Amino acid sequence: MSSQNPASSPWDRWASLGQAERDAAYNNNxxxxxSPALIEARNAASAIWRNAHPQGLDVAYGHGERTAFDLYPAADPSAPCLVFIHGGYWQKNSRENFAAYAEGLARSGWSVAMPSHTLAPEASLTQIAAEIREALDWLASSGPANGISGPLVLSGWSAGAQLAALHLDHPAVTAGLAISGVYELAPLRDTFLNQALRLTDDEIATLSPLRRPVCLKPMAIAYGCDELPALVHDSLRLHQLREQASAPGALIALPGADHFTVLDQFRTLDGVLVRAAKEVLALARKGKAAA
Known part of the structure; x- marks a missing residue:
């Protein structure tokens, strides 16, 4: 898959698009x-999983109303931990709606930690990024007291994938798994999404993973083959940049998966994303052993 060229993106002809076309380029719903039925089913499954695992819910990592984790620690505190950041274009959703995606790795003996963050427009993207870094700081220092002391694999979906890619360089993070992300922020300023985000030039320059130096830690990049072209383009381009820098990690294209069904691969023991998390951790361990 590494030989793939980045797919065409609406960004390639952005100046010629009208407002409706620009909005549609990033409107996953x-x-x-x-999508309404898929979201309803996801939320219902997550409520069932969360209610069945109540011991580590709503653990604050900051002072904001939404700066909290849901923790699902493994029986072995030293087990690996997937840190999963939810999506919603930084302006909707919360950890509670994604609890079901802890199932596959939890059944594999992993811990899972799911943070929320303050949403736009209450928070800027700069503040949101800072909150995720604060969450990782907290997990590094307070995770052992909450049953989580193993290596952290940082993951996220959609907007959460941007935040995961951005924080791959955090000292507590061993490896990453970015799913269906937006890694170039500039086009968003010309869409309906910017009403809440109000992106600045500095945020576009410093918070777009495609504009940042490549972190050499292993990171897999996954996307559904039925995703919007702009998201496929960003995934392919980010993998290409990492490959050029000799940064390890697979590019994973999931046939038949759209922006919402792609996460179903976290729900079973043999799910593609479950395997991807294990494989990227194995890459990190292999690299550490060789160093």
Whole structure:
């Protein structure tokens, strides 16, 4: 898969697009016809999982109303931990709606930690990024007291993938798994999304993973083959940049998966994303052993 060229993106012809086309280029809910039913099913499954695992819920890592974790520690505190950052274009959703995606790795003996963050427009993207770094700081210092002391694999979906890629360089993070992300922020300023985000030139320059120096820690990049072209383009481009820098990590294209069904691969023991998390951790351990 490393030989793939980045797919064409609406960004390539952005200046010629009207407002409706620009908005549609990043509107995942409109692009997936049954998205309301998929979201309802996700939320219902997550409520069941969360209610069945109540011991580590709503653990504060900061002072904000939403700066908290749901923790699902493994029986072995030294087990690896997936840190999963939810999506929602930085302006909707929360950790509670994604609890079901802890299932596959939890059944594999991993811990899972799911943070929320303050949402735009209450928080800027700069503040949101700072909160995720604070969450990782907290997990590094307070995780052992909460049953989590193993290596951290940082993951995220959609907007959460941007935050995961951004924080791959955190000292507590061993490896990463970015799923269906937006890694170039500039086009968003010309869409409906910017009403809440109010992106600045500095945020676009410093918070777009495609504009930042490549972190050489292992990171897999996954996307559904039925995703919007702009998201596929960003995934391919980020993998290409990392490959050019000799940064390890697979590019994972999931046939038949759209922006919402792609995460189903976290729900079973043999799910593609479950395997990807294990494989990227193995890469990190192999690299550490060789160093």
């Amino acid at each position: 409109a692009a997936v016809a049954d």
